[in-house]
Structure formats: C-alpha cells, structure tokens
Amino acid sequence: MTFVLPPGLALQKVDERIMTLNVGPQHPGSGHMRIVVQIDGDYIVACDPDPGYVHRGEEKMAEYRNYITNIPHLERPVIHDSCNVLYPYVLGAEELLGIEVPERAKYVRVIASELNRCIYIMYWLAIYGIFLGHSTMFMWPAGDRELLIDLMEKMTGARVTHAHFVPGGVRNDLPPNFEDVCLRQVNYFEKRIKEYAAVFYDNPILIARTKDTGILSRQDAIRYGTTGSVLRASGVDYDLRVKEPYDVYDELDVHTNVMKEGDSYARSKVPWFDMLESCNIIRQALQKMPKSGSVRVKLKPNPKTKGLESVYKRVESGRGSLGCYIVSDAKVEPYRVKLSVPSFRNLIALPNLLRGEKLGNMPSVYWSLNYWPVEADR
Amino acid sequence: MMNTETENSPADDKPEVKSPPPKPTPKKPEVAPVELPAFEKSISDKMVEKFGDKIQVGFVKEDRVRIDVGKENVHDVAKFIRDALNYDHVESVSGVDYPQDNEIEVVYHIGSYTESSLARQILVLATRAPRETNPIPGNDATRLPTLRDIFYSVEFHEREIFEMFGVFFEGHPDNRRLLLPEDWADLPPLRKDFAIKGR
Numbered sequence: 024m025t026f027v028l029p030p031g032l033a034l035q036k037v038d039e040r041i042m043t044l045n046v047g048p049q050h051p052g053s054g055h056m057r058i059v060v061q062i063d064g065d066y067i068v069a070c071d072p073d074p075g076y077v078h079r080g081e082e083k084m085a086e087y088r089n090y091i092t093n094i095p096h097l098e099r100p101v102i103h104d105s106c107n108v109l110y111p112y113v114l115g116a117e118e119l120l121g122i123e124v125p126e127r128a129k130y131v132r133v134i135a136s137e138l139n140r141c142i143y144i145m146y147w148l149a150i151y152g153i154f155l156g157h158s159t160m161f162m163w164p165a166g167d168r169e170l171l172i173d174l175m176e177k178m179t180g181a182r183v184t185h186a187h188f189v190p191g192g193v194r195n196d197l198p199p200n201f202e203d204v205c206l207r208q209v210n211y212f213e214k215r216i217k218e219y220a221a222v223f224y225d226n227p228i229l230i231a232r233t234k235d236t237g238i239l240s241r242q243d244a245i246r247y248g249t250t251g252s253v254l255r256a257s258g259v260d261y262d263l264r265v266k267e268p269y270d271v272y273d274e275l276d277v278h279t280n281v282m283k284e285g286d287s288y289a290r291s292k293v294p295w296f297d298m299l300e301s302c303n304i305i306r307q308a309l310q311k312m313p314k315s316g317s318v319r320v321k322l323k324p325n326p327k328t329k330g331l332e333s334v335y336k337r338v339e340s341g342r343g344s345l346g347c348y349i350v351s352d353a354k355v356e357p358y359r360v361k362l363s364v365p366s367f368r369n370l371i372a373l374p375n376l377l378r379g380e381k382l383g384n385m386p387s388v389y390w391s392l393n394y395w396p397v398e399a400d401r
Numbered sequence: 402m403m404n405t406e407t408e409n410s411p412a413d414d415k416p417e418v419k420s421p422p423p424k425p426t427p428k429k430p431e432v433a434p435v436e437l438p439a440f441e442k443s444i445s446d447k448m449v450e451k452f453g454d455k456i457q458v459g460f461v462k463e464d465r466v467r468i469d470v471g472k473e474n475v476h477d478v479a480k481f482i483r484d485a486l487n488y489d490h491v492e493s494v495s496g497v498d499y500p501q502d503n504e505i506e507v508v509y510h511i512g513s514y515t516e517s518s519l520a521r522q523i524l525v526l527a528t529r530a531p532r533e534t535n536p537i538p539g540n541d542a543t544r545l546p547t548l549r550d551i552f553y554s555v556e557f558h559e560r561e562i563f564e565m566f567g568v569f570f571e572g573h574p575d576n577r578r579l580l581l582p583e584d585w586a587d588l589p590p591l592r593k594d595f596a597i598k599g600r
Contacts, residue, residue, distance in 0.1 A: 080597075
C-alpha cells in the first residue's frame with residue numbers, strides 16, 4: 024500500500040546528526056509563531072520561520088465592508104500601535120474619497136501616532152526584558168506605559184484599540200486641558216525612560232547577550248528589504264517621517280537615529296532612541312497645533328473617481344514603514360486592501376541571522392527584529 | 402480680493418475701476434492638461450526609451466510611477482529597474498483578482514534605500530497572470546516568473562501570493578505554504594470567488 028501525502032504536506036528526511044526543534048507556536052519565547060530550527064550541537068544550522076497561527080484574513084474582510092466600517096478591524100493587527108497601523112489606510116482612503124483634512128486634526132493625529140509608537144515600543148521592550156530574564160525591564164516599561172495609555176484614554180476613550188483615525192480627520196476633538204496634561208506626562212515619561220539606560224542598556228549581562236549576535240550588515244539589510252529599527256540599526260538613514268513626510272511631519276523637526284553595528288544590541292537600542300525622539304515630536308506638535316478648529320470633515324462614502332483607481336500610502340509605524348495598497352472600483356467597498364507590514368518584511372532576515380548562532384541567542388535575535396506575530400499574519 | 406473691495410466702494414471715489422465688472426461665478430475651468438511631475442516623468446521616460454511598447458505607463462503621479470508589463474518581459478524590466486534605475490528592494494507584493502478579465506494581477510511596489518533622490522519614490526510594477534476557474538495551485542496555467550533572483554526581498558511575499566491567489570512563481574526556490582494551514586484544500590482565499598460565509 025502506498026502512502027498518499029495530503030496536499031500541502033511534505034516529507035522530510037531526518038538526519039542523524041542534525042536535530043530539528045520546534046520553537047512555538049505556544050512557546051512564550053516566540054509569540055504566536057513557530058520557528059523550526061535545526062541544530063547541530065548548540066549551533067543553529069538552519070531556521071524556517073512558520074508564521075500564520077494568528078492569520079485572521081483582515082485583507083479579505085476589508086473587501087466586504089465600506090471605508091469607514093473597515094476601521095475597527097484593520098487596527099487589530101497591532102492593538103498597541105493601532106493608530107499607526109490604521110494610518111496608511113486612512114491616508115489612502117482620503118485620497119480615494121477626495122477628502123481634505125483640517126489642520127488641527129493633522130496635529131492630533133501626529134500626537135496620537137507618536138504616543139502609540141511609545142506605547143508599542145514600551146510593550147516590546149517589556150517582552151524583550153523578559154526574554155532575556157531581566158524582570159526589572161519587564162516591570163518598568165509595563166508600568167510606565169500606563170502613563171501614555173491614560174493619555175490615549177483621555178484622548179480617544181479607549182485604552183488600546185482606539186479606532187480614532189477616520190477618513191477626514193479624527194473621531195473626537197481633544198478633551199479640555201489635554202495639552203497641559205500631555206506635556207506633563209510626556210516630560211515625566213522622558214525622564215523615566217532615560218533611566219532605562221543605566222538599568223538595561225549599560226547592563227553588562229545584556230551587553231554580553233546581545234553584542235555581536237545576529238549581525239545584519241548594511242548591504243544585507245538593504246537587500247532583504249528590512250525596515251524601521253532593523254534598518255536603522257544597520258546604518259541606513261531611512262525614516263519615512265523625514266524622507267516622505269505625511270500630514271504635518273514636514274513642519275516638525277524630526278531627527279533620525281542610526282546605529283552602525285547591526286547587532287541585536289543596536290536593534291534593541293534604536294527603538295529606545297525613537298521613544299526619546301517621539302517625546303520631542305509631541306512637544307513640538309503641542310506647541311504648533313492650532314488651538315481651536317474643526318478636527319473632522321464630513322465623510323463622503325463614495326470614491327471620487329469612476330473606474331479602477333489604486334493608491335499606495337505608507338507611514339513610519341513603531342516597527343517600520345507600513346504600507347497600504349487600496350484598489351477601488353468606485354463602489355463603497357474597497358476592491359482590494361493590502362497591508363504591507365514591517366513585521367512581515369523583517370521576517371526574511373530571521374533565517375539568515377540565526378544561521379550559525381547558538382540556540383541560546385535565538386530569543387535575543389528574534390525579538391530584536393521588532394517582530395509582532397499578529398501583524399505579520401494579518 | 403481686490404475686485405470685491407472695489408465693487409463695494411462707492412463708485413464716485415474711483416470711477417475708473419467701474420469698467421471691469423466683477424465676473425459672476427467663475428466658470429469651471431475646462432480640464433487643464435495635467436502637469437506631470439518632472440522627476441517621476443523622467444523615470445517613466447527612461448523605461449519607455451529602453452523597452453518601447455513592451456511596457457505601458459499606468460500612471461505618473463507625485464512619488465508614484467506605475468508600469469504595466471506582460472509576464473514574458475517582467476524579468477527583464479525588473480532587472481533594468483534594479484541595475485539602471487538603482488531601486489534596491491521590494492516593499493510589497495500584492496495580488497489583485499480580476500475575474501471579469503480572467504486574469505490575476507501581481508503588483509510589486511519597489512523602493513530604494515541607497516539612492517537618496519529615490520527615497521520618496523515607489524515604482525509600481527504590475528503584471529498579469531492568466532486565471533483559471535478551477536485552480537489547481539502549482540499545476541495550472543496561473544504562472545509568473547519569479548523576481549526573487551533580482552530582488553531577494555520578494556521571497557516571503559511571493560510565497561504569500563502563491564497560497565492566497567494560486568499564482569505559481571517559476572524559479573522560486575521555496576513555494577511552500579506560509580500563512581495558511583498546511584492542509585488547506587479550498588480555493589485560494591483571496592480570490593473573488595472565495596466567499597466569506599454569511600456575507
């Protein structure tokens with residue numbers, strides 16, 4: 024009797040020397056993702072990332088809903104960074120529907136997206152701390168994050184899934200006295216994260232575990248098409264807030280943080296610099312924001328153009344450049360929505376970084392890629 | 402501004418300005434010839450100069466140039482984009498299903514990190530594969546040449562297109578499933594004829 028292989032499955036030859044190890048998908052060291060590593064002794068010889076355990080078909084669902092009802096579910100891929108993950112979709116929908124955004128709304132968006140960036144990075148940093156057995160670095164960011172979550176709650180009414188950006192502005196105006204509270208909290212937050220340097224980034228144990236592991240050269244970072252902190256840690260000066268400023272980023276002074284080493288240490292430190300930069304941007308935006316005015320224009324449900332029309336917008340999210348490709352066929356529902364997410368783009372570096380590393384370095388290399396499994400799976 | 406002021410001011414003060422009466426509602430200007438952005442136009446011109454009628458320029462907008470190309474030329478065009486135009490990575494590969502044309506479109510969004518003048522630019526390279534009503538992914542005519550040997554960054558993106566649309570990329574080293582379960586035996590789910598239950 025011959026064995027018939029079900030479609031999609033493949034037989035694998037087992038080597039005597041090489042052991043295959045499944046890390047995940049339920050392992051706390053991988054998130055909702057399986058990494059199949061082949062190890063020879065303690066060294067990884069091959070690695071096969073297997074995402075898809077939290078694939079929810081966001082892109083398919085978006086074809087059945089109109090432009091505004093798409094908003095709450097399209098922010099689900101990264102709930103901690105929900106403003107940024109929604110941002111390119113909203114920008115694209117505005118171009119298709121032909122909506123101009125009020126000036127004040129643009130500043131509110133910038134503030135919300137910078138706060139979200141900090142919230143995401145703090146969460147990511149907390150997990151990075153616990154990956155490396157540094158429980159202080161789990162507790163501190165998880166606690167300090169609350170400051171900014173409170174601000175977002177004041178602004179939007181929800182702690183994590185805000186659904187705040189809509190085509191044509193933001194859902195609600197800022198509450199009274201928000202500017203003062205925001206400035207105070209952000210100043211305190213900045214002072215607080217500066218203390219992380221002494222505890223985390225100058226910690227000899229952390230340095231020993233992350234320095235010179237998983238080195239991604241500049242050429243490879245470009246060739247793999249990586250983005251965000253991974254790219255900037257390898258010495259490429261690329262940040263969409265500077266290179267292709269959207270909304271009011273061209274009126275703000277944004278500084279890009281670049282490190283040259285390309286190892287896990289640099290990749291873990293660049294997001295920390297990004298948080299400090301976000302505090303600067305929030306302060307500038309609070310100062311330059313028009314003190315009053317409309318924050319939302321009336322939504323038009325139909326695209327302005329007849330026939331097929333496509334738009335590709337991208338923003339710099341907490342993990343890197345996040346693109347959204349929308350094809351419209353002049354109906355109220357988009358014909359196709361594609362999210363090009365930074366986690367998915369950075370994933371291609373993982374097999375190449377892990378080859379030749381020790382198995383014990385896997386968590387530090389893997390999480391330094393700023394990878395969010397739910398986002399990569401969409 | 403000036404016109405409205407003079408209209409409101411008494412006529413005897415400045416009698417000479419009476420002669421040009423303010424126009425009522427300005428007529429909708431007839432569609433002016435669209436001024437194409439110069440830098441983006443130069444990119445598309447370079448491509449047209451090289452490939453002639455093998456490619457069609459889909460649109461030239463600010464920061465975005467779209468090139469449509471047949472599947473037999475997509476490899477050469479991509480090679481030209483990388484070597485002569487200095488684009489170095491693919492940001493996004495999207496499939497779009499067009500059942501009415503019996504075709505599946507695959508759209509590459511190509512960007513550049515190394516060339517500073519191209520930092521804002523995205524080159525949109527679109528090609529189309531024939532579509533089958535009853536697809537057998539990997540074993541039917543829905544095929545395209547891979548761009549993985551030119552742009553390494555498309556590797557996972559093309560795997561995703563293969564499972565979501567059934568477009569087989571010839572020459573791709575690793576055409577396995579990526580996001581879907583290994584035993585998925587239904588239609589490729591992002592095709593238009595795969596319907597969500599209850600919708």
